[in-house]
Amino acid sequence: MSRFLRWVCAGMVLLVWETSGLAREWVALDGRKLEAEFVSATDDSVTIKRASDGRKFTIALETLSEADRKWVAEQGGRATSNADAPGAPTPVTGPYASQLTGDWELAEYRRLPYTIYGGADLDGSKKYPLIIGLHGKSDNNENGKQKGIVARFAQKKRYEKHPAILVAPLCYQPYGGTGGGWGEKPGKETIGLIKDLIKKLPIVDPKRVYLLGTSMGGGGTASLISSDTKLFAAGIVICGWADSGAVRAFKKVPVWAFHGEADMVVKPDSIRRLADTLKRSKIFKYTEFPGAGHNISGQVFADEKVYEWLYAQKRS
Numbered sequence: 001m002s003r004f005l006r007w008v009c010a011g012m013v014l015l016v017w018e019t020s021g022l023a024r025e026w027v028a029l030d031g032r033k034l035e036a037e038f039v040s041a042t043d044d045s046v047t048i049k050r051a052s053d054g055r056k057f058t059i060a061l062e063t064l065s066e067a068d069r070k071w072v073a074e075q076g077g078r079a080t081s082n083a084d085a086p087g088a089p090t091p092v093t094g095p096y097a098s099q100l101t102g103d104w105e106l107a108e109y110r111r112l113p114y115t116i117y118g119g120a121d122l123d124g125s126k127k128y129p130l131i132i133g134l135h136g137k138s139d140n141n142e143n144g145k146q147k148g149i150v151a152r153f154a155q156k157k158r159y160e161k162h163p164a165i166l167v168a169p170l171c172y173q174p175y176g177g178t179g180g181g182w183g184e185k186p187g188k189e190t191i192g193l194i195k196d197l198i199k200k201l202p203i204v205d206p207k208r209v210y211l212l213g214t215s216m217g218g219g220g221t222a223s224l225i226s227s228d229t230k231l232f233a234a235g236i237v238i239c240g241w242a243d244s245g246a247v248r249a250f251k252k253v254p255v256w257a258f259h260g261e262a263d264m265v266v267k268p269d270s271i272r273r274l275a276d277t278l279k280r281s282k283i284f285k286y287t288e289f290p291g292a293g294h295n296i297s298g299q300v301f302a303d304e305k306v307y308e309w310l311y312a313q314k315r316s
Contacts, residue, residue, distance in 0.1 A: 023051060027065040039098065041072050047098040055106050056098045089123035096201040100165070106143045109196065112189035113143035117154050117166040127205035129164040129311065130197060132190065134217030139177045146170045149214055149238070152301050162311050165204055169193065171216070182213070182220025191224060194231065207315040212236035214297050215266060222246045229253050234313035236306070239263055239294050241270040247277050254283040254313050258300050260292030
């Protein structure tokens with residue numbers, strides 16, 4: 001990522017001037033240029049959408065050329081805020097606020113592509129769960145196709161009942177095609193993204209950070225929870241695996257693991273051993289589907305009890 005793209009992630013979205021459809025060339029103080037559409041502005045920052053991929057950035061005005069700052073000022077008119085409307089929710093602030101639009105938005109954290117979903121009417125005065133979904137082994141390298149299991153949490157009725165911040169990182173290549181990619185750079189960057197969201201998006205509840213994954217993502221879920229047990233409130237491991245280190249982690253973090261009895265892609269052996277070791281645990285759960293193979297995500301998330309269990313978990 002270029003220097004320009006590193007600093008464009010800074011800024012705050014507070015009082016917003018809303019305009020759209022104004023594509024233009026933006027120039028940084030160091031001369032770097034970016035073709036993007038103007039989205040909104042505040043007294044000290046501007047949000048733009050890059051023309052090449054639709055990714056949004058919030059930029060501190062002081063980092064832009066004098067001509068750009070003048071242009072933004074001319075668009076302003078009157079600064080407005082959602083708080084101006086009677087009964088409206090408090091505006092969400094922070095550099096990630098522009099990504100919460102009521103639709104899936106594409107973005108990057110360092111080298112890690114991810115897609116994020118948050119309701120456009122989330123209240124800046126409240127706290128919401130953060131749910132991270134890890135996909136399975138895949139040669140996909142196009143951001144946005146990896147929503148997978150986490151997309152189920154955005155379904156209208158469910159989201160109305162349990163609003164949350166939903167994030168699906170992409171295990172980019174060559175890591176995504178290895179079968180163990182979440183144990184490498186993409187996994188470390190995912191931890192970094194989670195911590196950055198907690199730090200810079202005030203509506204994230206740090207006591208309700210949930211990690212779930214299937215297949216390679218299931219193994220990744222076990223691995224990442226094991227690497228930082230204080231970060232997560234709960235996890236869901238679907239047709240994944242876990243090493244001996246997960247035993248200690250799963251005694252501290254509630255986890256519900258699922259597997260198909262007849263899974264020949266990722267055999268249930270390691271999860272069975274883990275479940276046997278933790279059979280007296282009050283916070284570890286294991287469900288095995290008789291006769292089922294590798295693709296069991298649909299069966300898992302067809303059960304509303306899974307959602308209710310997850311949302312009930314909260315780190316002390």
